[in-house]
Amino acid sequence: MKKHLWVNVREKSLFVWRIPSFPALFLINFIFGLSSSFFAPFSSIFGIDEAGMSNIGFGVFMTIMAIGGVTISSYIAKRSDTRTSRKKLMIIAAAAGVIGYTLFAFLRNYLALSLTGFFILGTAGAAVPQLWAYARDALKQANIPTEQTPFIMNIFRMFFALSWTVGPALGSGLLLSVGFKGLFLSVAAGNLLALLTIVFLLKDVPRGQVSMKKAPAVGKYVKKIHIFAFLAAAFLLSTATSIHMLNMPQFVTKVLNGTEMDVGIIFSVPPMFEVPMMIIVGILATKMDNAKLILIGFATACSYFLLLSFVTEPWQIYPLQVLSAAQVSITGGIAISYFQDFIPEAQGTATTLYMNTTSIGSTLGYLLFGFISQVTNYGSLIIMYTVLAAVGLLLLVFFGKEKIKDSKASKTKVQNF
Numbered sequence: 001m002k003k004h005l006w007v008n009v010r011e012k013s014l015f016v017w018r019i020p021s022f023p024a025l026f027l028i029n030f031i032f033g034l035s036s037s038f039f040a041p042f043s044s045i046f047g048i049d050e051a052g053m054s055n056i057g058f059g060v061f062m063t064i065m066a067i068g069g070v071t072i073s074s075y076i077a078k079r080s081d082t083r084t085s086r087k088k089l090m091i092i093a094a095a096a097g098v099i100g101y102t103l104f105a106f107l108r109n110y111l112a113l114s115l116t117g118f119f120i121l122g123t124a125g126a127a128v129p130q131l132w133a134y135a136r137d138a139l140k141q142a143n144i145p146t147e148q149t150p151f152i153m154n155i156f157r158m159f160f161a162l163s164w165t166v167g168p169a170l171g172s173g174l175l176l177s178v179g180f181k182g183l184f185l186s187v188a189a190g191n192l193l194a195l196l197t198i199v200f201l202l203k204d205v206p207r208g209q210v211s212m213k214k215a216p217a218v219g220k221y222v223k224k225i226h227i228f229a230f231l232a233a234a235f236l237l238s239t240a241t242s243i244h245m246l247n248m249p250q251f252v253t254k255v256l257n258g259t260e261m262d263v264g265i266i267f268s269v270p271p272m273f274e275v276p277m278m279i280i281v282g283i284l285a286t287k288m289d290n291a292k293l294i295l296i297g298f299a300t301a302c303s304y305f306l307l308l309s310f311v312t313e314p315w316q317i318y319p320l321q322v323l324s325a326a327q328v329s330i331t332g333g334i335a336i337s338y339f340q341d342f343i344p345e346a347q348g349t350a351t352t353l354y355m356n357t358t359s360i361g362s363t364l365g366y367l368l369f370g371f372i373s374q375v376t377n378y379g380s381l382i383i384m385y386t387v388l389a390a391v392g393l394l395l396l397v398f399f400g401k402e403k404i405k406d407s408k409a410s411k412t413k414v415q416n417f
Contacts, residue, residue, distance in 0.1 A: 016155050021138045024201035025131065026159045028194050032128055033160035035097070035190035037167025038183055041267040042175060044246040044369075045253075045260070050180050051108050059370015062246070064114045066363035068122025070356045076126040077133075077351070085204045086134040093127035094198060096120050097191030105184035124191070125359075132156075133351045134202075136340055146341075147286055153337040154282030154329075161278060161328070164271035172264025229399035230294075230339065231357045236392035237301060237331060238358035240385035242365030244305065247385075251378040258314035266317050273325035274332075285334045291396075294338065297330030298393040305386035309379070 017023060039046075047058035076093070080086050100120035107113050135156055139149060174183045248266065252258040285293060304323035311317055339354040365385075373381060 016152055019138065019142050019144065019152070021202060022135070022156075024197060025135050025138065025156065027201070028131060028197050029156060030159045030163045031190050031194040031197065032131065033163030034167050035101075035187045035194070037164045037267070038171040038174070038187045038190070039101075040245060041168045041249065041263060042171060042180075042183070042260070045175075045249050045263075046180055048250075051110070051113065053110065054370075055374045056370045057110065059366045059368070061110070061114055061117065062366035062370075063363050065117035065121055066359050066366060068118030069125030070359045070363070072119075072122040073126035073129055073359075074356055076123075077129065077353075080130055080133065086130050086137070087198060087202050087204050090127055090130050090134070090198050090202075091195060093124050093130065094191050094195035097124035097127065098188050098195065100124055101184045101188035101191065105181045105188070127194070129351045129355045132336060136337075136351075150285035150290060150334045150337050151282035154278045154285065154334055157332060157336075158275050158278040161271045161274035161332070165268060165275065167271075168267035169261075169264040172260050175260060225399055229395045231354070233298065233392035233395045234331075234335065234339075234354065235357050235361040235364075236388045236395070237298060238361030239365040239368070240301070240305065240388040240392075242362035243369045243381060243385040243388075244308075246366065246369045247373070247378050247381045250373070251382070252314050252317070255378050256312070256314045262314040266314070266321060269318055269321035270325035270328060273322050274329050277325055277329035281329045281334060290334055290338045293330055294335055295393070295396055297327045297335070298389065298396060300327040301331065302386060302389045302393055305382060305389055309382045309386065 043062070044058065047053045047061055048055065053061060076089050080089050100116055100123075103116045103120065104113065107116060132153075135153065136149070139152060144152065171183060171186075174186055249260075249263045252263050252266065253260070256262075281293065300323055304320060304327060307320050307323070308317065311320070336351065336354055340351060368384070369381065372384065
């Protein structure tokens with residue numbers, strides 16, 4: 001049985017590499033992931049310790065960046081589904097990343113950083129949603145069976161996770177050796193490499209096959225209770241995750257008395273497990289109800305956050321990161337392709353709606369982290385974001401049942417590649 005599973009995985013994985021544009025898409029996804037893994041784990045250290053922001057000021061700063069990303073990427077999403085090619089928009093977004101992170105290497109003024117974060121990095125934030133939407137368009141062009149999409153998109157997401165296996169540790173090394181100036185210039189260089197890859201290795205998708213004359217009204221979809229519950233749950237989990245992301249470096253260095261290297265290792269452990277887990281989850285997604293898999297992912301996230309509240313030494317977090325990997329393998333992979341199927345006629349709008357929902361959740365998380373960490377300790381924050389994740393899980397349990405039922409009714413027999 002195990003041998004048969006391995007052969008099946010190997011055959012499917014080899015097939016994915018033969019899909020037009022996907023080798024280049026894998027590379028671009030890896031580059032964007034590596035760039036983000038250099039900055040995200042150390043963002044709170046940059047804002048609070050390097051730029052001298054207060055906890056509240058840092059929360060507002062991250063909120064400004066998130067609002068810029070949501071606003072600008074929403075506009076870009078409409079353009080991508082109606083007029084402008086995704087390739088051109090990805091080029092613009094990657095170029096904005098080069099400029100924005102180069103400025104971050106030298107700027108320390110709060111207003112200058114905020115304006116750069118809102119306008120320039122807000123534009124750069126559209127790159128990943130457009131990349132995912134481009135990948136779905138590429139699958140349609142290649143006539144890949146829709147039931148195989150979750151597996152392929154999880155493989156696609158795996159390359160983003162793969163970059164995080166080395167990114168945070170490498171980022172912590174850069175931070176210790178060349179400081180934030182060198183770290184941000186490295187992120188800018190990564191965006192430049194992505195820009196060149198997009199320009200020379202991707203082709204424009206013919207507008208007639210994937211574009212529309214008018215962007216769809218998403219309101220009619222969001223009004224459906226199971227879809228709204230899914231978005232609300234994703235919003236709450238994103239809020240919890242963003243608080244966790246900002247809180248972890250402070251919790252490790254100031255409560256557990258760890259170092260920046262401990263932080264780098266902690267953020268590097270999950271992706272090592274995410275890579276094989278995403279393959280497994282991708283296969284499971286072609287054989288069972290995706291809604292049930294997402295429920296498992298949310299339950300795993302709640303368990304992970306809860307167990308974090310009991311740690312007393314940095315090393316105790318290392319094994320818990322396996323649970324983090326498990327939940328990300330589900331909620332960071334098939335959840336997007338699962339939601340894209342809600343608006344199949346406009347992949348850019350669907351992808352951006354989902355990612356903007358999680359971005360708004362992150363925005364709330366940034367504000368909560370800034371204000372609450374000002375009046376309480378970093379350990380107490382863990383309990384708070386555990387509760388948020390638990391509420392998201394309950395929303396899926398009680399209001400996602402219609403979708404689970406629909407999934408069972410519509411489940412089709414999986415075909416082999």
